[in-house]
Amino acid sequence: MRKKEKAALIMDVLNKLYPEVPIPLEHSDAYTLLVAVVLSAQCTDARVNTVTPGLFDLAGTPEEMAQVPVETIKEIIRPCGLSNNKSKAISNLSKIIVREYGGKVPDNMDELEKLPGVGHKTASVVVSQAFGQNAFPVDTHIHRLMTRWGLTSGKNVIQTEKDAKKIFPEESWNRLHLQIIYFGREYCPARGHDPMNCPICSQL
Incomplete structure (x- = not known):
């Protein structure tokens, strides 16, 4: 065949x-999807979905997340594994989105892949599932x-x-x-x- x-x-x-x-990762917009996909690295979607409600209750926007201490993020996301790297990535990408993109997640692969903790696969998920690009x-x-x-x-x-x-x-x-x-x-x-x-x- x-x-x-x-x-x-x-x-x-x-x-x-x-x-x-x-979409298996629970989210409400492009930003919460981006964070959820970062958390899903070497972690199940089901586990991520148990962690994100508490995280997004605390900070559901880049502006809010940029104000949260990295240690606080790290403690909340610990069940997802790799919490040291992921907490820094989430904090830093949030600050960059606020500073360089006016609080809006960029809608193209090149800009997304420049963000901390965002590789090609993560960027692909975001452009396809959040922005409807092929x-x-x-x-x-x-x-x-x-x-x-x-x-x-x-x-x-x-x-x-x-x-x-x-x-x-x-x-x-x-x-x-x-x-x-x-x-x-x-x-x-x-x-x-x-x-x-x-x-x-x-x-x-």
């Missing part, structure tokens, strides 16, 4: 399984499944993103990357996976 045929099959299955794809954020689930499905060499997430963008139509990217994440968690885990019982692997 050629890659384009695989892509069509995969999209058909995912659209049937996940006609609605809610992007294909690649996390570990997507990297793993694209490799498993024979759609990428799997050398690194950068190559996986390039391959995904070539194979899948651009208008599907924002929806599809979430669908693949949900599918990986529910049907196509890294361990204990039975390909014959997998709605996609069984057909490839």
Whole structure:
């Protein structure tokens, strides 16, 4: 089966399984989404969602967060892990957004990637989910499944993103990357996976 045929099959299955794809990180605007994605590094979305309500009650805007001591942020986000680095990043990016962007999260990849703690994947999530721009954020689930499905060499997430963008139509990217994440968690885990019982692997 050629890659384009695989892509069509995969999209058909995912659209049937996940006609609605809610954003897994709870947020109210671009800023709270940005902070939540920073917190999600090496942490589950479910854990992040238990931490962010308390954090955003204290400071839900860049202006408010810029006034909170780093130690206070660190204590609140400790359950997410890497709290030392993440608290500094959240504090510093908030100050930069206030100082350089008038309190508004920038809506383009280049400016986002300049912010502390914001890598390519985080920036991709923000532009796609907060600003509706076509992007294909690649996390570990997507990297793993694209490799498993024979759609990428799997050398690194950068190559996986390039391959995904070539194979899948651009208008599907924002929806599809979430669908693949949900599918990986529910049907196509890294361990204990039975390909014959997998709605996609069984057909490839």
